[in-house]
Ligand code: SF4
Ligand code: SF4
């Protein structure tokens with residue numbers, strides 16, 4: 001009787017402790033998350049010890065110079081350059097130019113690439129690490145791994161992520177492109193895609209396509225580590241440039257720590273007034289018909305089928 | 306008291322309880338075919354969607370909703386999955402023997418619902434072919450990805466509840482093996498390792514399992530599922546500490562309502578009035594009424610906070626529900642789906658003469674439907690109205706989405722029916 005009792009307690013103990021440990025592991029997973037987040041939030045640019053300095057890419061967008069390309073009467077040329085250079089599926093604007101109303105009346109134009117947030121919500125939530133930071137601080141997507149859950153799209157407060165709702169119609173050249181997360185061409189069905197700071201160009205030592213595409217030279221690509229930025233026409237000392245021009249980051253309060261700075265303005269460098277009524281033209285595509293084919297018809301045997 | 310409840314003639318009882326296994330009438334075949342049609346249609350719609358991409362749904366980005374009816378369906382089924390096992394665990398832990406006849410009805414509901422939740426989320430994925438990536442990269446991502454937590458807890462929950470069902474059913478499987486010699490090989494496989502004196506051990510295991518399951522219920526419905534939504538500061542209307550309790554209440558409410566409906570239907574269908582007693586409906590109904598009232602209070606708390614909130618986007622989402630595009634479903638859901646049934650159920654408890662089994666079942670049915678709608682209203686409006694002043698989209702599910710949602714529900718009922726045909730759904734007596 002005695003022995004049996006003892007046995008039972010031991011078993012209880014074992015079962016209990018195993019259960020408790022499992023429970024603890026499950027319960028503690030959110031706390032690991034908190035720790036990880038904290039680390040991401042405090043870490044700024046990675047510091048390197050090697051000879052070749054690691055880049056910490058960032059972008060500066062001078063709104064004094066951006067006038068939405070309305071003064072020259074064309075769709076925004078940064079968006080067009082990006083579309084042409086990456087065979088962007090119809091309907092996606094990896095860098096989108098919004099016409100924003102100023103609180104004091106009038107409007108200004110605001111180009112919005114992916115902000116490559118240092119504390120990126122999209123990276124935090126991805127269940128397969130398909131979205132990740134590379135060493136140079138760029139948020140990349142591996143389309144060979146992405147499962148298309150779209151949690152990252154819900155997580156990105158800036159709506160800078162796009163989904164490939166099907167196989168996009170692209171020009172035939174796109175098929176010859178060699179895919180890499182640096183150059184996500186051709187777009188993969190069922191995955192998420194976005195601006196990747198033209199990592200393929202940066203690697204080759206060139207400026208991103210939107211930067212070179214901007215006729216007003218409003219976009220600067222910079223390196224936080226080397227403290228330098230360039231729009232293709234001039235080279236500036238980054239920290240001084242940001243400081244002197246009252247740079248801000250969009251919705252700093254969200255804590256995402258974007259790698260994109262704005263210099264406030266409304267295109268005045270080119271004589272644009274805030275109440276300028278010239279029409280903003282939306283970007284155009286030479287491929288892709290009307291975007292992804294969303295029309296199976298009312299019934300599968302309908303006209304579209 | 307307990308002795309009085311024990312059925313006096315075990316054999317007659319067992320014959321009655323085994324009715325679905327003993328007789329298969331024409332009605333069954335009609336019913337099965339009626340369910341097979343939407344199920345087959347669902348397979349076809351899914352096939353179309355796999356071939357052509359998720360573009361066949363009404364989900365759109367960047368303007369529009371990246372998630373829609375599939376996710377609402379997923380949350381709904383995860384919620385349903387709590388009822389049965391919660392009831393079963395409560396019966397075991399709190400010794401509520403009165404409710405034993407509905408325990409297994411609920412357990413089966415749990416397992417089938419979890420399967421359907423898994424199907425819903427797979428269908429929502431852009432690349433279902435890569436689903437195992439979640440497992441492969443799990444160790445790397447479990448730190449921060451709420452979806453990884455979800456997969457973890459759902460898998461554990463599914464394993465434990467299946468184990469629980471299997472353990473508690475073994476006793477009845479022995480009887481079944483005796484009674485149905487043709488199928489006895491099948492029951493014998495399930496009875497692997499059976500020893501006539503195992504009952505005591507099984508009881509203990511089931512007890513421990515119950516404890517684990519009760520914890521998991523809180524983790525799953527009060528934790529990881531709401532945290533998919535509640536931890537996204539970028540989505541006004543989702544980001545809230547209330548998300549956990551809110552979803553947990555909804556899960557328990559919808560699950561109990563579903564158990565009432567299923568038990569009620571089975572009771573009518575197989576003439577089990579004697580075994581599934583009205584008191585069971587009364588007890589569950591009262592509990593459901595209180596839970597639903599509490600849920601209405603949570604809706605109130607949530608909406609009130611959103612309407613007074615500093616971020617304008619929160620107010621605008623609440624406005625969408627109160628008088629915007631979703632008002633035509635929000636108000637009927639609140640008044641007909643939650644408020645009226647809750648009042649009926651609670652007044653039945655206060656005034657015993659008003660109690661009616663059919664009335665309880667109808668009220669519960671309304672609550673189940675309302676909870677589906679509520680899940681839809683949680684998922685969609687927030688996605689349509691971004692946090693920042695970006696353009697707003699609109700969303701109403703396409704026929705592909707409706708077919709798939711309807712097909713998943715039909716498949717769930719079909720699976721349940723098949724279970725009824727092979728296993729005893731109410732615990733059998735001694736023989
Ligand atoms: S802007 Fe959006 S997509 Fe880009 S890094 Fe930040 S959260 Fe991610
Ligand atoms: S959609 Fe792709 S990139 Fe986004 S969270 Fe899911 S797996 Fe990651």
Ligand code: SF4
Pocket residue numbers: 081082083094095113114194195196197198208209210211
């Ligand atoms: S940096 Fe490159 S990918 Fe990003 S918006 Fe500019 S051109 Fe497009």
